[in-house]
Amino acid sequence: MKGLVDIYVQQFKTTLASQLQYRAALFIWLIGHILEPLVFLVVWSAVSRSNGGSVGGFSTGEFAAYFIVLMIVNHLTFTWIMFEYEYRVRQGTLSFALLLPIHPIHSDIADNVSYKLITVPAMLLVAALLGVAFHPTFRIVPWAVAAFIPALIMAFLVRFLVEWTLAQTAFWTTRVNAANQVYFVLALFLSGQIAPLSLLPAPIQVAAVILPFRWMIGFPVELLLGRLTPVQALTGLAAQAAWLAISLILLRIVWRAGVRVYSAVGA
Amino acid sequence: MRYLRLLFEFLRIGVMSELAYRANFFVQLFVSLLELGTALGGLTIVFAHTDTLGGWQPDEVLALVGIYFLVGGVIRLLIQPSMERLIESVREGTLDFTLTKPEDAQLLISIQRVEIWSLTDILLGFGVLAVALTRLGASVRAWQAAAFAVALLAGVVIVYSFWLILATLSFWFVRVENILVIFQSMYEAGRWPVSLYPAWLRFALTFLVPIAFATTVPAQALAGRLTWQLLLGAVALAIALLVVSRLFWRAGIQRYSGASA
Numbered sequence: 001m002k003g004l005v006d007i008y009v010q011q012f013k014t015t016l017a018s019q020l021q022y023r024a025a026l027f028i029w030l031i032g033h034i035l036e037p038l039v040f041l042v043v044w045s046a047v048s049r050s051n052g053g054s055v056g057g058f059s060t061g062e063f064a065a066y067f068i069v070l071m072i073v074n075h076l077t078f079t080w081i082m083f084e085y086e087y088r089v090r091q092g093t094l095s096f097a098l099l100l101p102i103h104p105i106h107s108d109i110a111d112n113v114s115y116k117l118i119t120v121p122a123m124l125l126v127a128a129l130l131g132v133a134f135h136p137t138f139r140i141v142p143w144a145v146a147a148f149i150p151a152l153i154m155a156f157l158v159r160f161l162v163e164w165t166l167a168q169t170a171f172w173t174t175r176v177n178a179a180n181q182v183y184f185v186l187a188l189f190l191s192g193q194i195a196p197l198s199l200l201p202a203p204i205q206v207a208a209v210i211l212p213f214r215w216m217i218g219f220p221v222e223l224l225l226g227r228l229t230p231v232q233a234l235t236g237l238a239a240q241a242a243w244l245a246i247s248l249i250l251l252r253i254v255w256r257a258g259v260r261v262y263s264a265v266g267a
Numbered sequence: 268m269r270y271l272r273l274l275f276e277f278l279r280i281g282v283m284s285e286l287a288y289r290a291n292f293f294v295q296l297f298v299s300l301l302e303l304g305t306a307l308g309g310l311t312i313v314f315a316h317t318d319t320l321g322g323w324q325p326d327e328v329l330a331l332v333g334i335y336f337l338v339g340g341v342i343r344l345l346i347q348p349s350m351e352r353l354i355e356s357v358r359e360g361t362l363d364f365t366l367t368k369p370e371d372a373q374l375l376i377s378i379q380r381v382e383i384w385s386l387t388d389i390l391l392g393f394g395v396l397a398v399a400l401t402r403l404g405a406s407v408r409a410w411q412a413a414a415f416a417v418a419l420l421a422g423v424v425i426v427y428s429f430w431l432i433l434a435t436l437s438f439w440f441v442r443v444e445n446i447l448v449i450f451q452s453m454y455e456a457g458r459w460p461v462s463l464y465p466a467w468l469r470f471a472l473t474f475l476v477p478i479a480f481a482t483t484v485p486a487q488a489l490a491g492r493l494t495w496q497l498l499l500g501a502v503a504l505a506i507a508l509l510v511v512s513r514l515f516w517r518a519g520i521q522r523y524s525g526a527s528a
Binding site: 015024025028031032035036038040043044046047050051055056131133134175178179181182185189195199200201255 | 293298302304306308309312313315316317318319320321364425445448449452453455456458459463464465467468
């Protein structure tokens with residue numbers, strides 16, 4: 001355990017240093033993360049205004065709060081591993097990671113967390129500016145705010161493990177782009193990014209309960225905004241724990257099978 | 268006329284080199300359909316809760332989605348690949364080969380690479396537009412259609428000039444790929460009428476990154492809500508940007524030294 005902590009500390013130092021080299025690229029990525037929730041915030045505000053100030057249990061100010069919090073949660077939990085893995089496998093750079101006496105997922109986690117450490121201040125600033133521009137209404141429920149922290153950490157872990165597992169598709173095909181696209185479309189509708197889930201048709205809501213997407217993004221957002229009952233919050237945390245277990249098992253199986261078919265093309 | 272023949276020739280080369288990878292067509296078609304499904308799904312959800320969106324009827328927003336795909340397809344077919352190639356060749360010094368050819372260099376670099384599978388986006392865009400138009404039916408008059416054609420052409424010219432200016436920056440700053448990424452992520456915002464956005468964002472989408480002219484303005488023309496002042500403004504901006512980008516390109520070429528060739 002001590003060894004693992006040391007490795008993480010070292011990994012943080014190296015990735016922080018290397019990412020600070022490419023500051024421009026770092027912040028250009030953020031534009032997409034800001035723009036998408038902003039667009040849906042604007043659209044739903046317009047819908048709400050043309051319906052006398054509220055739609056489906058959301059007032060204009062609550063839509064603003066929802067999408068601003070969603071922007072932060074989405075940013076904190078997102079990963080880019082699905083884009084990167086295809087390159088690693090195709091170019092064979094994965095071979096170096098395989099030579100190390102530690103599972104490659106650890107350096108990816110450290111990478112991800114250090115990127116977030118650099119970018120989160122900027123995102124919080126953007127959130128504050130959007131707050132000034134759109135007048136969100138927050139309803140503070142102390143227990144829900146406290147429960148938000150574990151829900152957010154679980155959401156990050158589930159999303160990281162699921163996307164890391166899906167990234168292994170690259171071992172079997174070099175055309176992962178289409179597969180990634182399917183995943184992102186599903187996530188857009190089922191995680192609450194396009195609209196709060198309660199505004200979607202009933203079948204989609206059912207699918208959202210069963211599949212992991214809601215537990216990766218929508219659930220922590222609704223929790224922080226005080227829109228869930230204590231029972232719903234506990235059920236959600238349990239669903240997150242279940243998905244964490246499932247994704248861990250899947251990751252082990254897929255990783256073992258994948259490494260076996262890996263032939264280090266191009267290395 | 269000769270320019271059209273040249274463009275056709277480059278298209279032919281693009282088709283030939285891509286036909287070697289025919290499976291890509293189905294992958295691209297699949298991805299395009301997925302994107303279209305996402306856009307239509309979003310519209311369905313929004314219009315399940317409201318009748319009009321900031322004064323726009325559902326079919327008018329549908330027409331806007333069609334235009335968004337159409338213009339996005341043109342960008343991905345010709346403008347984006349060619350400009351990326353330009354940036355690459357400035358960095359690597361291979362622009363020399365283009366500059367020594369007898370044709371106008373700006374024309375050559377603007378059509379030098381064609382991603383033919385993006386035709387799927389253009390075709391889907393036309394399809395969506397056709398459906399939206401039949402549903403809008405008789406309400407589109409001849410002069411509206413004419414205004415639409417002019418506005419669409421002006422929009423494409425504006426987008427082209429804008430990309431050329433950005434790509435030409437590579438003569439001064441070697442790494443400008445990241446600026447292109449900004450345009451791509453901001454283009455997403457053009458899927459909805461810009462009139463929805465708050466004033467500061469509308470300003471940014473109209474003048475900093477001229478996306479409004481590429482999607483919202485042509486859609487307004489179809490909906491019959493385009494004032495002739497705005498149409499004239501779009502045409503004037505298109506001509507002005509075309510001239511500016513031409514001058515900028517000339518200035519950039521002056522600085523080009525072909526360092527690594």
